[in-house]
Amino acid sequence: MKSKEEVLISPGKAIGELGLDDFEHGLLIVLRYIFRPEGADCTPYLIAVERWGEEVGLPVAYRLINLAAALNHCKSDLKFKDPLCLDQRVSATRDEVLVLLMLHHMRRDQTSAARHCIEELTGGRMDPHLIRIGLSFAFRFSCGAQGPRKLAQSPKLYVV
Numbered sequence: 648m649k650s651k652e653e654v655l656i657s658p659g660k661a662i663g664e665l666g667l668d669d670f671e672h673g674l675l676i677v678l679r680y681i682f683r684p685e686g687a688d689c690t691p692y693l694i695a696v697e698r699w700g701e702e703v704g705l706p707v708a709y710r711l712i713n714l715a716a717a718l719n720h721c722k723s724d725l726k727f728k729d730p731l732c733l734d735q736r737v738s739a740t741r742d743e744v745l746v747l748l749m750l751h752h753m754r755r756d757q758t759s760a761a762r763h764c765i766e767e768l769t770g771g772r773m774d775p776h777l778i779r780i781g782l783s784f785a786f787r788f789s790c791g792a793q794g795p796r797k798l799a800q801s802p803k804l805y806v807v
Contacts, residue, residue: 656706661737661738661739662675662736662737662738662739663737665739665744665747665748665751666751667747667751668751668790670788671746671747671751671754672700673695673698673748673801674707674711674747674750675739675747676694676698677694677695677698677707677708677711677744678711678715678727678746678747679727679728679729679730679743680694680708680730680797681711681712681715682715682725682727683727683729683730684776691708691712692704692705692708692709693713694708695708696708697712703801706787707788710780710784710787710788713780713806714780714781714784716765717774717776717777717780717781718746718768718777720771720774720776721768721769721774721777722742722768722769722770724741725741725744725746725768726741726742727743728739728743730742745764745767745768746764746768748760748764749761749764749765749781750766750781750785752764752783753781753782753784753785754785754788754789754790755790756785761781762772763784765777765778767780799803
């Protein structure tokens with residue numbers, strides 16, 4: 648009998664069964680354009696801006712491209728589905744599921760589950776660069792925050 652995690656990361660898993668929020672569902676199509684065999688062009692940026700607007704979409708695409716580079720450094724044969732194929736939109740590959748779950752758990756500060764996803768993705772290699780980029784993404788787009796998390800700014804002086 649398979650464990651819950653083994654069932655969850657099985658190939659062809661329906662995307663709706665992963666327990667992702669709307670933001671995380673949106674990440675999949677951007678990631679699929681980034682991992683296209685033809686290579687990424689400006690399409691991931693356009694898709695992200697269309698979905699979340701410029702203020703959120705541009706940083707999302709930029710950080711996902713950095714994450715993709717770190718993932719490719721750890722594992723060069725990641726399998727992502729064709730973003731243009733309508734038949735493939737309702738399910739996900741094992742690698743897609745693991746990347747989305749890694750970000751899902753990082754955004755919720757669920758360290759053990761995120762670590763498990765990284766180990767499965769990279770074949771046991773805990774790459775500090777990948778972890779740093781993933782955590783940076785998770786901090787910037789944390790779960791429950793409306794849009795990007797604002798960093799503390801210096802006080803502003805107003806004339807009344």
